[in-house]
Each structure stands twice: as structure tokens, then as C-alpha cells.
Amino acid sequence: MRYFPAFHDLTARPSLVVGGGEAAARKLRLLMKAGARPVVVAPKAVAEIAALARRGEITWHPRAFRAGDVAGCGLVIGASGLAAVDAAVAETARSRGVPVNVVDRPDLSSFITPAIIDRDPVVIGISSGGDAPILARQIRARLETLLPANLGRLARFAGAFRGAVAAQIGDGLQRRRFWERFFSGPVADKVLAGDETGARETMLGLINGRDAQRQEAGSVAIVGAGPGDPDLMTFKALRRLQEADVVLYDKLVGPEIVDYARRDAERIYVGKAKGHHTKTQDEINTLMAEQALAGKRVVRLKGGDPFIFGRGGEEMDYLQARGIAVEVVPGVTAAAGCAAAAGIPLTLRGTALAVTFLTGHAKDGEPELDWASLASGKQTLAVYMGVSTAATLAGRLIEHGLAAATPVAVIENGTRPEQKVVTGRLDTLAERLEVEGVTGPALIVIGEVARQALEADITADLQNAAAALPQAV
Numbered sequence: 001m002r003y004f005p006a007f008h009d010l011t012a013r014p015s016l017v018v019g020g021g022e023a024a025a026r027k028l029r030l031l032m033k034a035g036a037r038p039v040v041v042a043p044k045a046v047a048e049i050a051a052l053a054r055r056g057e058i059t060w061h062p063r064a065f066r067a068g069d070v071a072g073c074g075l076v077i078g079a080s081g082l083a084a085v086d087a088a089v090a091e092t093a094r095s096r097g098v099p100v101n102v103v104d105r106p107d108l109s110s111f112i113t114p115a116i117i118d119r120d121p122v123v124i125g126i127s128s129g130g131d132a133p134i135l136a137r138q139i140r141a142r143l144e145t146l147l148p149a150n151l152g153r154l155a156r157f158a159g160a161f162r163g164a165v166a167a168q169i170g171d172g173l174q175r176r177r178f179w180e181r182f183f184s185g186p187v188a189d190k191v192l193a194g195d196e197t198g199a200r201e202t203m204l205g206l207i208n209g210r211d212a213q214r215q216e217a218g219s220v221a222i223v224g225a226g227p228g229d230p231d232l233m234t235f236k237a238l239r240r241l242q243e244a245d246v247v248l249y250d251k252l253v254g255p256e257i258v259d260y261a262r263r264d265a266e267r268i269y270v271g272k273a274k275g276h277h278t279k280t281q282d283e284i285n286t287l288m289a290e291q292a293l294a295g296k297r298v299v300r301l302k303g304g305d306p307f308i309f310g311r312g313g314e315e316m317d318y319l320q321a322r323g324i325a326v327e328v329v330p331g332v333t334a335a336a337g338c339a340a341a342a343g344i345p346l347t348l349r350g351t352a353l354a355v356t357f358l359t360g361h362a363k364d365g366e367p368e369l370d371w372a373s374l375a376s377g378k379q380t381l382a383v384y385m386g387v388s389t390a391a392t393l394a395g396r397l398i399e400h401g402l403a404a405a406t407p408v409a410v411i412e413n414g415t416r417p418e419q420k421v422v423t424g425r426l427d428t429l430a431e432r433l434e435v436e437g438v439t440g441p442a443l444i445v446i447g448e449v450a451r452q453a454l455e456a457d458i459t460a461d462l463q464n465a466a467a468a469l470p471q472a473v
């Protein structure tokens with residue numbers, strides 16, 4: 001480790017910033033976030049620094065740096081951008097034993113500033129020792145996605161109860177267990193969800209031992225995993241997955257998503273697969289309830305959104321009827337994910353004023369849909385589970401007045417690396433699906449919004465055909 005990570009208290013002594021440009025302003029913002037009292041020395045300053053000085057939030061000496069400026073300072077930043085000035089600042093600070101950082105000059109600095117994640121009072125600094133600052137920033141971006149926005153609130157909440165918990169639970173090990181449970185339990189969930197009043201009530205119950213039973217009770221989160229690309233999962237989905245003791249997942253949820261679960265979490269596949277016993281919905285319901293009633297945090301992980309053709313509603317009702325706490329975490333539904341991935345808008349000003357999500361599959365064969373209304377008006381139809389019934393679907397729509405030439409686009413395995421987009425007309429939809437061998441999960445988009453994709457394909461086909469013709473000599 002080239003640099004020792006430490007957190008400075010900047011409130012005791014002034015911090016000196018030499019320089020008045022954008023780089024100095026950036027450093028000032030950071031210092032002020034940490035409660036510093038900055039003094040700026042620079043003959044000229046950008047408007048932001050001048051305004052801070054006018055408001056009395058910093059002191060600005062509009063002149064050149066002098067060695068005496070360092071006296072009494074707790075920290076020095078060289079941000080003039082002028083090699084000679086920055087070197088003089090660094091030399092003076094070092095000779096007086098004051099920590100100094102010179103922007104973009106680790107060779108002149110006695111400390112470097114990390115990429116920062118600020119969830120005050122939780123602060124994370126990430127450093128690559130000056131070797132790869134962009135890598136540090138990318139790590140920060142990844143960590144940002146994992147940390148709830150209200151993390152700071154949670155830390156402050158816990159801090160406010162530290163004394164009370166210590167007074168009530170004398171034993172150190174017990175106390176540690178209490179806090180471990182606290183940070184992954186319902187009180188923390190409430191704080192993170194912004195319900196501090198509810199959290200305080202539950203916390204008081206916990207500390208006084210009244211709600212010990214409830215703290216141990218399990219729960220089920222019915223979580224939407226999105227259409228396939230793991231980056232399309234929500235922060236909350238990721239968090240629930242990482243907290244889960246048990247994960248029940250479907251066929252549409254790929255291993256790269258299930259892998260976000262804790263290593264020691266139990267993973268149970270409940271989807272359909274050749275050669276495997278397929279669990280019925282009743283069996284899945286029973287399994288979820290058993291696990292939750294045994295005190296486990298269960299995640300029921302579903303493709304797309306749980307409430308869109310996902311049977312999330314039935315599962316929620318079943319669990320709630322048994323007094324089990326249920327939370328539903330929405331996900332990016334296939335229509336939204338596939339449309340975005342294929343560059344097809346679902347609505348289009350003046351052309352598609354509504355979008356309807358419908359299923360091509362029903363319990364007993366053909367779905368009972370209002371074909372006349374689906375065939376009318378300026379709208380987009382996003383058909384789920386429609387590949388095997390495409391011929392019937394297209395036939396019914398045409399019978400009810402939708403133009404046979406209406407453009408269609410079929411997105412198979414949308415948002416995944418193997419995504420394939422097939423375009424065509426409504427009257428040849430079934431034929432196109434067969435010719436193109438569409439067998440994976442696919443979303444059918446019917447409407448004018450697919451015209452651009454269709455025309456682009458026709459142009460590409462014509463160009464390919466022209467290229468294949470023998471060249472004239």
C-alpha cells in the first residue's frame with residue numbers, strides 16, 4: 001500500500017487553496033462539504049470562488065502566494081496550474097510538515113485525494129495510488145449502484161440508538177448480533193424507505209424486547225429481474241437479492257443475475273426445463289410460504305416485471321393471506337426492454353398514441369381479447385407469449401380491420417447478447433417467425449412504430465442482393 005487511507009478533521013484549522021481556477025473551485029467544494037474553513041490565495045478567481053468570498057463562506061486573498069500563507073493551516077492544496085507556484089506551495093508545506101496535495105502532481109503531493117462516495121456520515125474513498133484514477137472512478141460508479149441513497153440516514157439513525165442499545169444489551173457479542181440483525185432487518189428497511197417514524201417505533205420495540213418475534217419473522221420479496229441484461233435490474237432488486245437467504249428463480253432469469261445473490265444463499269430453480277420436474281404454481285406458493293415462515297428472507301425472482309404477465313399478483317395474495325410480509329420490487333418489463341434494445345419506440349407523437357400489452361397465450365388456447373378495439377386507432381400492440389399463436393393473432397386483427405401491411409417487429413431474447421430482431425408485415429408474421437426459426441422468448445411489436453425497423457431491413461436486403469449480383473466488367 002503506497003498511501004495510508006485516513007480521514008481528516010478539517011474543522012480545527014484553516015485549509016489553504018492556492019489557485020483561483022476551476023480545479024481550485026472543485027477542491028473547495030469538497031473541502032467545504034467536510035466543514036473546512038478554506039482560505040484561497042490567487043490573484044484572480046472564477047465567479048464561483050468570488051461569490052463564495054462575497055458571501056463570507058471562504059476567505060479570498062486576491063494576490064500571489066507567499067510562504068507565510070501556510071502558517072497555521074491544517075492542509076494545503078496547490079491548484080494554481082502554474083508549475084513554479086505549485087512547486088513553491090508544495091515545498092513550503094512539506095518543509096513545515098503540513099499535508100499538501102497538488103492537483104495532478106502526485107510527485108509534489110504528500111497526500112492524494114480518492115474518488116469519493118458520500119453518504120454522510122458514511123464516506124468511502126477509493127484510490128488507485130495515483131496510477132489509474134479513471135479505474136477508481138469506475139469502481140466508485142459500481143459501488144454507487146450498490147449503496148442505497150439513504151445509507152447516511154441509516155447510519156445516523158443507528159448512531160442515535162447506540163447508547164440505548166448499549167444500556168439494554170450489556171453483552172458485547174449479543175450486542176454485535178443485534179446490530180447485524182438490525183442492518184439487514186425491517187427497521188433498516190424502513191429507514192431506507194424514508195419511514196423514520198415507523199422505524200423508530202419498531203426499534204423501540206426491539207430494544208425493549210417486545211418485537212423480538214417480529215424481527216425473526218421471514219418475508220418474501222417478489223422481485224422483477226428485468227428482461228435479461230443484468231444492468232437493467234433496479235438498485236432495489238440487487239439489494240434484495242444480496243440480502244436473501246433463499247432465491248426462487250424462473251427460467252427467464254439468467255445465471256448472471258442469480259449470481260448476484262450472496263454466495264451462501266440457497267438457490268432454487270422453479271422454472272420449466274426439459275428433463276426436470278416442473279414445479280406447479282401451488283408448489284411454488286407452498287415453498288415460498290414454508291421458507292418465509294421458517295424465518296428466511298425469500299426472494300422470488302421473476303423475469304421482467306412481476307405484475308406484468310408474471311403471476312406476481314397471485315403469489316402476493318397467497319402469501320398475504322397467510323400473514324407473510326410481502327414486498328413487490330418492479331422490474332423493466334420485456335416490452336420496455338426489448339423496444340429500447342431494438343430502437344423501436346412504443347409510442348410516437350402523432351402515430352402511436354397508446355400502447356397495449358397483451359398476451360398471445362391463454363389457459364385454454366386462444367385468449368379472449370377485444371379484437372375490434374385492438375385493431376382500431378393509432379396504437380402499438382406489444383404481444384407477450386405470442387410466437388405459437390402468431391397466425392391466429394394476426395388473422396383476428398386483420399379480420400377486425402387492421403391493415404394486412406401493418407409493420408411488425410419481433411424481438412427474440414431482447415437485451416441479451418443473442419438478441420435477434422425480425423421484421424415483416426402483419427399478414428406474413430407467422431411465416432416470418434417460422435423462416436427465421438424464432439424459438440426463444442420473443443416480444444411482438446405490431447404497429448406503425450415498427451415501420452422504420454422494417455424499412456431499414458428492406459433496404460439492407462436490397463443492398464445485400466445488389467452486392468451479390470455479378471459485377472459488370
Ligand SMILES: C[S@@+](CC[C@H](N)C(=O)[O-])C[C@H]1O[C@@H](n2cnc3c(N)ncnc32)[C@H](O)[C@@H]1O
Nearest residue numbers: 227304305310333334384385413414441442443
Ligand atoms: C411469462 S411472460 C413474463 C413477462 C415478464 N413478467 C415481463 O414483464 O417481461 C414471458 C414472455 O415475456 C416475453 N419476454 C420476456 N423476456 C423477454 C426477452 N428478453 N425478450 C423477448 N421477450 C421476452 C416473451 O413474450 C415471453 O414469452
